[in-house]
Amino acid sequence: MARESRRRSWAEPFKIKVVEPVRMTTREDRRRALDEAGWNTFLLRSREVYIDLLTDSGTSAMSDRQWAGMMIGDEAYAGSENFYHLEQTIQEVYGYPLVVPTHQGRGAEHIISKVLIQPGDVVPGNMYFTTTRLHQELAGGTFADVIIDEAHDPSSEHPFKGDVDLNKVEQLIAKHGADRIPYLSLGVTVNMAGGQPVSLANIKELHGLCSEHGIPIYLDKTRVAENAYFIRDREEGYADKSIADIVHEICSYTEGAWMSGKKDALVNIGGYLALRDQKVFEEASNMVVVYEGLHTYGGLAGRDMEAMAIGIRESVEYDHISARVRQVIYLGEKIASEGVPIVKPVGGHAVFLDARAFLPHVDQDDYPAQRLAAEIYLESGVRTMERGNVSSGRNPQTGENFRPKLELVRITIPRRVYTQSHMDVVAETIWETWDRRSEIKGLDMVFEPTYLRFFQARFRPQE
Numbered sequence: 001m002a003r004e005s006r007r008r009s010w011a012e013p014f015k016i017k018v019v020e021p022v023r024m025t026t027r028e029d030r031r032r033a034l035d036e037a038g039w040n041t042f043l044l045r046s047r048e049v050y051i052d053l054l055t056d057s058g059t060s061a062m063s064d065r066q067w068a069g070m071m072i073g074d075e076a077y078a079g080s081e082n083f084y085h086l087e088q089t090i091q092e093v094y095g096y097p098l099v100v101p102t103h104q105g106r107g108a109e110h111i112i113s114k115v116l117i118q119p120g121d122v123v124p125g126n127m128y129f130t131t132t133r134l135h136q137e138l139a140g141g142t143f144a145d146v147i148i149d150e151a152h153d154p155s156s157e158h159p160f161k162g163d164v165d166l167n168k169v170e171q172l173i174a175k176h177g178a179d180r181i182p183y184l185s186l187g188v189t190v191n192m193a194g195g196q197p198v199s200l201a202n203i204k205e206l207h208g209l210c211s212e213h214g215i216p217i218y219l220d221k222t223r224v225a226e227n228a229y230f231i232r233d234r235e236e237g238y239a240d241k242s243i244a245d246i247v248h249e250i251c252s253y254t255e256g257a258w259m260s261g262k263k264d265a266l267v268n269i270g271g272y273l274a275l276r277d278q279k280v281f282e283e284a285s286n287m288v289v290v291y292e293g294l295h296t297y298g299g300l301a302g303r304d305m306e307a308m309a310i311g312i313r314e315s316v317e318y319d320h321i322s323a324r325v326r327q328v329i330y331l332g333e334k335i336a337s338e339g340v341p342i343v344k345p346v347g348g349h350a351v352f353l354d355a356r357a358f359l360p361h362v363d364q365d366d367y368p369a370q371r372l373a374a375e376i377y378l379e380s381g382v383r384t385m386e387r388g389n390v391s392s393g394r395n396p397q398t399g400e401n402f403r404p405k406l407e408l409v410r411i412t413i414p415r416r417v418y419t420q421s422h423m424d425v426v427a428e429t430i431w432e433t434w435d436r437r438s439e440i441k442g443l444d445m446v447f448e449p450t451y452l453r454f455f456q457a458r459f460r461p462q463e
């Protein structure tokens with residue numbers, strides 16, 4: 001009789017060579033730390049945190065190959081070898097011929113917004129991202145959300161909640177005219193929607209529509225490899241394609257891209273613009289010398305560029321990206337198994353708790369997601385981030401909070417840093433917080449900075 005095969009358990013596709021101890025704290029320590037940090041998890045000191053799931057930005061573990069690359073950093077002021085390696089890698093992996101390095105993603109956003117946007121322009125995008133929208137506004141533009149409606153519904157199981165609604169784009173063109181739309185800002189995966197992917201079918205259709213009207217698409221490709229994983233997994237016709245091929249195809253429909261290398265590209269610092277248009281490139285590489293550094297280093301050390309070049313290649317390896325995304329899905333499914341409301345389907349870089357459903361008794365202007373992130377930290381030292389009313393900011397015309405439909409807490413997983421056992425502890429922490437949800441109240445904001453308030457705002461708990 002044939003024996004049934006035993007399926008092996010899943011395991012991380014790496015061995016651990018260097019370890020960094022983490023520090024456990026008491027509930028009293030954490031209460032004191034929260035009071036000092038104004039109940040904002042961004043203002044905690046890292047030494048006060050046990051498992052740090054604030055962000056996947058710049059927090060990934062580099063590989064031994066990347067660390068080896070750091071040793072061949074060419075720290076020449078001009079013409080560093082590592083820049084040319086980075087440029088060649090971007091040309092080969094993503095297909096863009098022209099590269100302008102920047103210190104991180106928002107350096108690239110600043111420059112591309114200044115080059116492309118004129119005051120009074122409208123910039124459509126598939127949901128706002130905090131730093132992206134701010135740079136578009138500072139350049140004189142107005143952001144217009146053109147993501148499909150399902151993206152604003154945490155319970156919708158749409159497999160590509162990052163897709164663009166083409167009708168919304170057409171309506172914008174009819175209202176403002178194509179000449180007032182300098183580009184369409186396309187995010188993959190869509191961070192604020194819950195790390196949700198965009199389908200290639202949608203990108204192709206969008207490309208057709210935008211081409212008809214002479215509107216270029218610029219890509220925020222910060223998490224493009226994660227998006228490619230979902231396309232391979234969910235979209236018909238891509239199951240046999242490599243992640244590298246899918247990434248290349250996504251980029252082929254776009255005129256240029258900005259990138260925070262601190263996510264997909266597995267580095268602690270770095271970013272760039274990748275372009276096709278020679279004129280845009282010339283303006284951007286002139287502007288980079290004003291704000292970032294010479295056009296062959298853009299605020300980075302040679303060793304940073306080398307590590308990013310190597311990280312880009314690792315980011316499109318199937319074993320890496322599937323383990324990365326599946327770890328996030330593992331955590332999401334475990335948290336949800338006890339009835340905790342999360343954004344569905346689970347996204348590529350984070351599990352997002354639906355704070356409206358978690359704390360229905362807290363009004364949105366009492367910042368339920370901000371309070372929930374603080375309570376999760378209080379529970380066991382796990383640090384997460386608010387992605388709701390605080391992150392969204394105020395309407396500049398009315399001064400009112402935007403009160404976005406999504407009021408979320410983001411539990412973000414750094415790449416190659418934590419194991420499944422850490423994920424189990426995190427899930428148990430969320431369950432414990434869920435069990436005492438009826439006792440949790442809101443927050444009063446007592447300090448509000450002008451820009452990107454979520455980073456530095458301070459709060460007082462309503463007792």
Ligand code: PM9
Pocket residue numbers: 054055056057104105106107129130131132187191220222259260261262271
């Ligand atoms: N994202 C994140 O934690 C770090 C800053 S906001 C808390 O998710 C996208 C989609 C991002 C992003 C940063 C940037 C900016 C652009 N686009 O942080 O400047 O998620 O490298 O990139 C963060 P930099």
